[in-house]
Every structure is written in structure tokens, then in C-alpha cells.
Amino acid sequence: MKKYIIILSMVLYGTVDNTFGQHREIIVPDIPGYQTLKGDFHMHTVFSDGHVWPTFRVKEALRDDMDVIAITEHMDYEGFPDEIERDYNKSYEIAAAAAKDKGIMVIKGVEISPRVPPYHHNAIFLDDANSFPIDYMENTHKKFVMKDSISREALMAPFLEAQRQGAFVSYNHPSYSWWDRKDTVLFTDFHQELLEKGILGGVEVVNSGRYNIIAHRMAMKYNLTMLCNTDEHYDMYPRYADSHRPMTLVFVEEKTPEGVEEAMRAKRTALYFGDYVVARKSEAEALFKAAVQVDAARKDRNDEPIIVVTVKNTSDIPFRLQLKSRYDIESLPMGQLQLGAQEEKEVVLKAVWKTPQETTLAVTVENMLVTPDEALETQFRFSELE
Numbered sequence: 001m002k003k004y005i006i007i008l009s010m011v012l013y014g015t016v017d018n019t020f021g022q023h024r025e026i027i028v029p030d031i032p033g034y035q036t037l038k039g040d041f042h043m044h045t046v047f048s049d050g051h052v053w054p055t056f057r058v059k060e061a062l063r064d065d066m067d068v069i070a071i072t073e074h075m076d077y078e079g080f081p082d083e084i085e086r087d088y089n090k091s092y093e094i095a096a097a098a099a100k101d102k103g104i105m106v107i108k109g110v111e112i113s114p115r116v117p118p119y120h121h122n123a124i125f126l127d128d129a130n131s132f133p134i135d136y137m138e139n140t141h142k143k144f145v146m147k148d149s150i151s152r153e154a155l156m157a158p159f160l161e162a163q164r165q166g167a168f169v170s171y172n173h174p175s176y177s178w179w180d181r182k183d184t185v186l187f188t189d190f191h192q193e194l195l196e197k198g199i200l201g202g203v204e205v206v207n208s209g210r211y212n213i214i215a216h217r218m219a220m221k222y223n224l225t226m227l228c229n230t231d232e233h234y235d236m237y238p239r240y241a242d243s244h245r246p247m248t249l250v251f252v253e254e255k256t257p258e259g260v261e262e263a264m265r266a267k268r269t270a271l272y273f274g275d276y277v278v279a280r281k282s283e284a285e286a287l288f289k290a291a292v293q294v295d296a297a298r299k300d301r302n303d304e305p306i307i308v309v310t311v312k313n314t315s316d317i318p319f320r321l322q323l324k325s326r327y328d329i330e331s332l333p334m335g336q337l338q339l340g341a342q343e344e345k346e347v348v349l350k351a352v353w354k355t356p357q358e359t360t361l362a363v364t365v366e367n368m369l370v371t372p373d374e375a376l377e378t379q380f381r382f383s384e385l386e
């Protein structure tokens with residue numbers, strides 16, 4: 001009987017583990033001078049309005065090949081006040097203990113979440129999530145009720161606390177919900193004040209896998225760090241089962257929380273969601289060049305002089321390229337080349353009357369956005385042909 005129970009429990013344990021999903025490696029290269037980390041800096045648990053225990057967030061992050069996560073409970077909402085004592089540091093503490101020695105970093109954070117301007121912001125890399133003042137709230141128990149009249153000071157107070165704790169503050173999901181879609185101006189004078197005080201540092205350009213062009217324009221205009229977060233409240237597996245978990249790639253000098261914070265303040269991030277990457281040009285170009293290698297060789301094909309270019313993607317990020325050359329690009333209408341994850345392809349350049357002399361090939365990476373309106377434009381150099 002005992003043996004039977006052991007076997008049965010092994011079977012059940014195995015089943016549970018398979019349901020949770022297998023670890024899946026996502027290969028993204030480092031860039032010159034920096035290590036590339038995969039991060040998600042916005043998520044919830046039962047300690048605010050999420051529906052999973054903090055250890056679940058660590059387990060799914062390990063499954064999804066993440067290097068760093070931040071737990072960011074709403075500091076002004078308690079989903080289970082009868083069952084869980086108000087303590088917004090607790091979910092971090094539980095997650096950090098579960099992450100110990102597993103090669104994943106957990107960052108302490110909080111979401112400042114008024115339903116009026118300036119709306120939701122994350123403060124991460126902080127000391128104490130419980131000392132954030134919530135004087136603008138009337139009721140936080142299972143519902144979100146703000147006071148009838150709220151002063152600007154009451155709304156500013158948690159941001160000043162974030163500054164006091166040296167936290168990094170970012171504007172979450174601008175124009176996300178009914179309460180902020182009423183406003184046509186999403187970067188308000190409150191945000192301007194946060195910016196001038198040196199409090200506001202970033203903006204969430206991708207939330208829950210959704211690209212936000214308003215947030216992208218904001219990042220450009222106000223020179224803010226761009227973030228891509230899941231803001232997950234449940235089990236995120238079904239949502240991204242066909243793709244990969246959206247992530248903020250952070251280019252760090254060292255793989256420590258301090259290294260992540262330094263990179264974030266220096267705006268060295270790239271957003272990888274679906275088949276898209278959004279980044280500033282310097283990071284986008286470095287990432288693309290690190291991921292895609294090219295080789296070129298002059299050849300005679302039945303006395304026809306050609307250049308054979310081998311393009312190899314060493315990463316798991318697929319690329320949609322448009323190649324441009326003074327010479328004919330054989331068999332690729334408009335020079336369009338799809339380069340899947342880990343895929344290698346050959347491109348033939350040819351001239352009608354003479355040997356092609358080209359030593360560079362211009363390329364537009366159509367799925368890498370460097371502004372809301374422009375894809376990355378760069379070039380391949382064929383050094384051995386020079």
C-alpha cells in the first residue's frame with residue numbers, strides 16, 4: 001500500500017510539473033561591453049489584486065528563462081484583506097526566498113495606482129513598500145475607492161517617498177483603462193513636475209504584450225527609459241503559449257540588482273514582444289549586429305561573377321529584413337528576407353556586365369523599431385571583399 005502511494009504521488013507530481021510547462025531557453029546575445037538580461041518589472045500576486053502566490057511568479061520566471069523580475073503590488077488595494085494581512089513587502093520576501101540560489105534576481109517594487117492623473121506608476125529598487133503614503137484612498141479593501149477631494153500633495157506624497165528611497169519610477173500603461181482614456185493629455189503637468197524633480201525615469205511602452213505608440217512617443221520626447229512588462233495578475237502561460245513572454249532586455253555591466261538599476265537609469269533597454277523589438281538606435285543596432293552574422297565570397301557560377309552572402313541568425317529573435325544593393329539581389333523581391341530564429345540563408349548579388357564590387361549591403365530591419373515611425377537601418381560590411 002505504501003509503495004502504491006509513493007508511485008501514485010510520483011505520477012501526480014509529474015503530471016503537475018508538466019502542466020506547469022517546461023523550461024524554454026530564449027537565446028538573446030550579449031552586446032559589446034554589456035551582458036543582456038531578460039527582465040519583467042511589473043507583476044502582481046495575491047498580496048494585492050493578483051491571483052497567484054509569490055513563489056509562482058518565481059517558478060514561471062525560471063520556466064520562461066528570465067534573469068530578473070520585480071514584484072509590484074498595488075500599494076492601495078488589498079484583494080484578500082480577510083485572509084492576508086496588509087504587508088506590501090511580504091510578496092517580495094517570499095519570492096526572494098524562493099529565488100535564492102536559482103540564478104534569478106527579484107527586485108522589490110510597488111505600484112502607485114491612483115485612478116486620476118498621474119495614474120499608475122511603478123517604483124522599483126526600493127527599501128520599504130509599506131511606508132508609501134496612501135492618503136488619497138478612502139477604502140482599499142477588495143475595492144478601490146478614492147477620497148472625494150484629493151489634494152495634489154496627497155498624490156505627490158508617494159512619489160516623494162519613492163525619491164527618498166532612491167527608487168526608479170516609471171509611468172505604467174498610459175491610456176490603458178477607462179479612467180485614463182478620458183484624458184487627451186496623458187503627459188500632464190504632474191508628470192512634468194515628476195520629470196523636473198528627477199523622479200520620473202521610465203515609461204512602459206509595452207504592457208501585457210500590447211505595444212503603446214503614445215508611450216513610445218512619450219519615451220522619445222521626454223528621454224525616458226523604455227520598459228516592456230507583463231503586468232500579470234494570473235497564470236501568464238496561456239496568454240503567451242504560442243509566442244514567448246514579453247520582456248525588457250537590460251544591457252548590464254554586471255549581473256546584480258545594482259547593475260540592472262544602473263542600466264535602467266542609463267536607458268540601456270530593448271523591448272522584445274511577439275516578433276518585435278523596440279529600442280533606441282544604439283541598442284537596436286548592437287543587438288542586431290550581435291545576433292546576425294554575415295559572410296561574403298566572390299564566386300564564379302558558370303562564368304557568371306556573383307557575390308554569395310551568407311546571413312546567419314544566431315539568436316531566437318526572428319528578423320524581417322529588407323536588403324538594398326546597387327546590384328541585383330537574386331530571387332528576393334524588393335530584397336525582402338525573412339530570417340527565422342537560428343536560421344541561415346544565402347543571398348546572391350549579381351551584376352549584369354561586370355563583377356560586383358559591393359563591400360556593403362544596406363539593410364532595414366523591419367521588425368526592429370527605433371522610433372514609432374522608423375525601423376532600424378544599418379548595413380552589413382563584407383570585410384574580406386575589400
Ligand SMILES: [Zn+2]
Nearest residue numbers: 111113120172
Ligand atoms: Zn496599473
Ligand SMILES: [Zn+2]
Nearest residue numbers: 042044111231
Ligand atoms: Zn499593475
